[in-house]
Amino acid sequence: xxxxxxxxxxxxxxxxxxxxxxxxxxxxxxxxxxxxxxxxxxxxxxxxxxxxxxxxxxxxxxxxxxxxxxxxxxxxxxxxxxxxxxxxxxxxxxxxxxxxxxxxxxxxxxxxxxxxxxxxxxxxxxxxxxxxxxxxxxxxxxxxxxxxxxxxxxxxxxxxxxxxxxxxxxxxxxxxxxxxxxxxxxxxxxxxxxxxxxxxxxxxxxxxxxxxxxxxxxxxxxxxxxxxxxxxxxxxxxxxxxxxxxxxxxxxxxxxxxxxxxxxxxxxxxxxxxxxxxxxxxxxxxxxxxxxxxxxxxxxxxxxxxxxxxxxxxxxxxxxxxxxxxxxxxxxxxxxxxxxxxxxxxxxxxxxxxxxxxxxxxxxxxxxxxxxxxxxxxxxxxxxx
Amino acid sequence: xxxxxxxxxxxxxxxxxxxxxxxxxxxxxxxxxxxxxxxxxxxxxxxxxxxxxxxxxxxxxxxxxxxxxxxxxxxxxxxxxxxxxxxxxxxxxxxxxxxxxxxxxxxxxxxxxxxxxxxxxxxxxxxxxxxxxxxxxxxxxxxxxxxxxxxxxxxxxxxxxxxxxxxxxxxxxxxxxxxxxxxxxxxxxxxxxxxxxxxxxxxxxxxxxxxxxxxxxxxxxxxxxxxxxxxxxxxxxxxxxxxxxxxxxxxxxxxxxxxxxxxxxxxxxxxxxxxxxxxxx
Numbered sequence: 243x244x245x246x247x248x249x250x251x252x253x254x255x256x257x258x259x260x261x262x263x264x265x266x267x268x269x270x271x272x273x274x275x276x277x278x279x280x281x282x283x284x285x286x287x288x289x290x291x292x293x294x295x296x297x298x299x300x301x302x303x304x305x306x307x308x309x310x311x312x313x314x315x316x317x318x319x320x321x322x323x324x325x326x327x328x329x330x331x332x333x334x335x336x337x338x339x340x341x342x343x344x345x346x347x348x349x350x351x352x353x354x355x356x357x358x359x360x361x362x363x364x365x366x367x368x369x370x371x372x373x374x375x376x377x378x379x380x381x382x383x384x385x386x387x388x389x390x391x392x393x394x395x396x397x398x399x400x401x402x403x404x405x406x407x408x409x410x411x412x413x414x415x416x417x418x419x420x421x422x423x424x425x426x427x428x429x430x431x432x433x434x435x436x437x438x439x440x441x442x443x444x445x446x447x448x449x450x451x452x453x454x455x456x457x458x459x460x461x462x463x464x465x466x467x468x469x470x471x472x473x474x475x476x477x478x479x480x481x482x483x484x485x486x487x488x489x490x491x492x493x494x495x496x497x498x499x500x501x502x503x504x505x506x507x508x509x510x511x512x513x514x515x516x517x518x519x520x521x522x523x524x525x526x527x528x529x530x531x532x533x534x535x536x537x538x539x540x541x542x543x544x545x546x547x548x549x550x551x552x553x554x555x556x557x558x559x560x561x562x563x564x565x566x567x568x569x570x571x572x573x574x575x576x577x578x579x580x581x582x583x584x585x586x587x588x589x590x591x592x593x594x595x596x597x598x599x600x601x602x603x604x605x606x607x608x609x610x611x612x613x614x615x616x617x618x619x620x621x622x623x624x625x626x627x
Numbered sequence: 628x629x630x631x632x633x634x635x636x637x638x639x640x641x642x643x644x645x646x647x648x649x650x651x652x653x654x655x656x657x658x659x660x661x662x663x664x665x666x667x668x669x670x671x672x673x674x675x676x677x678x679x680x681x682x683x684x685x686x687x688x689x690x691x692x693x694x695x696x697x698x699x700x701x702x703x704x705x706x707x708x709x710x711x712x713x714x715x716x717x718x719x720x721x722x723x724x725x726x727x728x729x730x731x732x733x734x735x736x737x738x739x740x741x742x743x744x745x746x747x748x749x750x751x752x753x754x755x756x757x758x759x760x761x762x763x764x765x766x767x768x769x770x771x772x773x774x775x776x777x778x779x780x781x782x783x784x785x786x787x788x789x790x791x792x793x794x795x796x797x798x799x800x801x802x803x804x805x806x807x808x809x810x811x812x813x814x815x816x817x818x819x820x821x822x823x824x825x826x827x828x829x830x831x832x833x834x835x836x837x838x839x840x841x842x843x844x845x846x847x848x849x850x851x852x853x854x855x856x857x858x859x860x861x862x863x864x865x866x867x868x869x870x871x872x873x874x875x876x877x878x879x880x881x882x883x884x885x886x887x888x889x890x891x892x893x894x895x896x897x898x899x900x901x902x903x904x905x906x907x908x
Contacts, residue, residue: 295802316808328799332821341817342807389807 244306244319244396245271246292246429251301253287253453261287263453264301269397272427274420276444278434279476280574284453285433286401292431293399294318306396321390322399326406327382329374329389335361336370339388360392363422380411387419391426398423398430404439416442437477441465449473451574466613471525471622474615475572480530480560483589484570486619487526493517496526499567499587503543509611515625516616524625525570525617530560532613533591535599536606543609547589552599561591561599563607572622661883665689665876672872688877692864697852698878701860706885708770708856709838712777716785716834717827719778724789724826725815729801739790746783754847761848768851776848777838785830792826793819828896832889839886857882 246269253262262284269275277285290296291303294315303310310318321342329338340357348356361367364384374382383403390398403419404412420443423430434440440447441461448458449472457469461477468474474482487496487503493516495504510516516524528545536544547563565587591607599605616625664672665688666681692698727735757776758767766772796819804814820827842858849855855863861878865871 293802293806295805315802315806320806322803322806324799324803326797326799328797328803330800330803330818330821332824345808345813389803393807 244429245269245304246275246397246431247302247304247307248288248292249302249304251288251291251303252299253284253291253296254299261453262291265453265455267448267455267458269429269431271429274423274430274432274443274445276432276434276440276447277450278437278440278444278447279450279456281435282452283450283574285435285450287453288450289322289399289401289431289433292318292397293320293322318397319395320397320399321393321395323386323390323401323403325402327374327386327403329382329385331374334371334373335366335377335385335388338374338385339366339392342389342393356392360388363391363425364388379407380415383407383415384418387422391422394426395428398426398428400430400432402434403432405434405436412439419443438479441477447477449476451476467624468527468615469624471527471570471572471617472574474527474617474624478529480590480592482615483528483530483533483591484572484617485526485528485565485567485587485589486523486570487567488523489516489519489521492520496524498526498545499565501545501565501567503545503609505543505614506611509614512627513614513616513625514627519616519618519625523619525619525622527615527617528589528609529613530590530592532610533589533593533607534610535591535593535597536608540606540608543611544606545609546604546606547591549599549601549603549605550588551601554595557595558592559595559597559599561593561597561605563589563591563605565589661876662880664873665880667873669871669873688871688873689881691871691874692878692881696864696874696878697855697860698857698881700853701855701857702881704770704854704860705839705856705882708773708777709835711770712774712781712838713831713834715774715778716781717831720782720785720789720830721820721823721827723782723786724793724823725819727786728790728793729796729798729819739787742783742786746780746787750780750843754843757844758847766848768849768854770854772848772854773838773841773845773856776844777841781834781837785834788830788833789823789826792823792829796822825896828893832886832893835889836886839882 246267248265248267251262251265252260254260265284265288267275267288277288279285287296291298292305294310294313294317298311305318305320330341333341336354336357339360340353343353343356357370358367361370364387366381366384366388369377369381369385374385377385383406386403400419404415407415416439419432432439432443440449441464444461446458446460447464449456449464451472457464457473464473464477468477471484475484485498487498489496490502491504493505493514494510495502497503505516533545536542545565547561547565549561549563551562553560553562567587569587569589593599593607597605617623618625663679663681666684666686667678668683668685668687671678671681726732727739761767761772766775800818800822801814804818809817840858841856842862845856845859846862849859852860857878861875861882864875864878
């Protein structure tokens, strides 16, 4: 049991590439911390620095209060699950799980007992004599977990452990990994590029981009109060709608393309910082669920959009629409193909399944002003008070 | 496309099967002739029409190879020289292949190109200088006169095979080993080597075959009958007047057996060893 603390940790490769910038992060005892970000954001490098597989260029890394900068992976008392599992193909499941204990020269009877106990936790008992090549993806994944937990490490590190599984199994293993982590109660750092995994599994989620920590908080805070455009766009699916808007009336209204939207007092109080943006362009953020269809006689602010496509999911309709405001794209927050699709004024709304939405028609969306967000156009920072 | 059902003679006489048949015929027929002839009497070897099956069946040729000629000595010499050379090549080649395939190292590429150049260097060009060198060392007519050059000539190719094989083993294997607490040597021994076995077997069989059949150096460096290997020894069977073909056939059959056994035991590994480097590396 231990905590992990990173204090101004940097990683600069010999070729000059600065992979991680001044990363400061605390992972509490038993906490499930997820590092998330697009590929190449430095999350895996950060994890490998915790593991000791990558040198630290500057800063201090502590595990359980002890500085570990110069300690080998073995001395750090950590366990790691790799993306490709890295099981030893020539050893049976039991030998794979027991290898680290064998190296510690644990007596045979104790070793067997521990391997058996671990296999039971993971439901691997009947596969103990098999070789990894004879197992399914999910079983291999569990063996990799078993190999890590059998050692009772003080820190658990996982590098995209679910990304090699198919979608259905991934959802199942997501729950299982969380369950096992709570059961063994060890501080865990989990790296993923999948924001859904991050949101569903993490006690706290650290969002990284280009080697810089953007925001670290519990998933709901990240969703409700993102610190900047990148976090806003990266967290949530479908992604937040981001448009350029001009602030008018000293911060009491915005203009989205040709549409004028009055902001209620609650919004102007919450985002009092907007007053200093009067007459300037900001980025407005609206999550799809904050754009329900406006029923007849709705008095609040509405946004009218031309419906392009309606996807019926049963519980809701996902409506793709277009408005004449300029869509803002947070660089790196979306998959490249998604970015290309959102260059125009497209947006997404999640509306009641009984809404009579049809492609080609115009639909009024009621803006749920509680969920409205504003960002500085240049810095991307959220605008609050 | 028309979906032709492969039934009847189409299934037997398709292109692949016919090609395979000719390949087998091409390789198999001489081998059969060798084995069949080794059991014929000396008089029946060159008869016309040829005898397709030995009649009478005789093992006299085998006896004469071992008794009349010193085939036993040659076999022993070949075995000693080949096994020691192969062991040295594999020992050094595995370590070098690991280093070149997986460790950060300056001048790796230059070294590899140099190895490749050495491995295609014509043996005959080095025979004279090597002879002088061995003469000065007092090594002519000894096992080391063959073991050292065999090791040197076979090592580069073995290093290439092993390096390519090592490249295909995921980097995470070593990292997991480090995290599990294995020392570097333990990691190589317990984690990397077992996974490199197909590559090691492949390199081993190539090296074994090359040493086992090498003629030029064996002929030049070891003139003494006590240090002759099979290829040289068998070539010296007979006198100026008589070439005992039947005995030579019998000796050749015995000489083929070890390679046949090796390939048979390790065939599964060799096939995966030959292909894996190409695909993964």
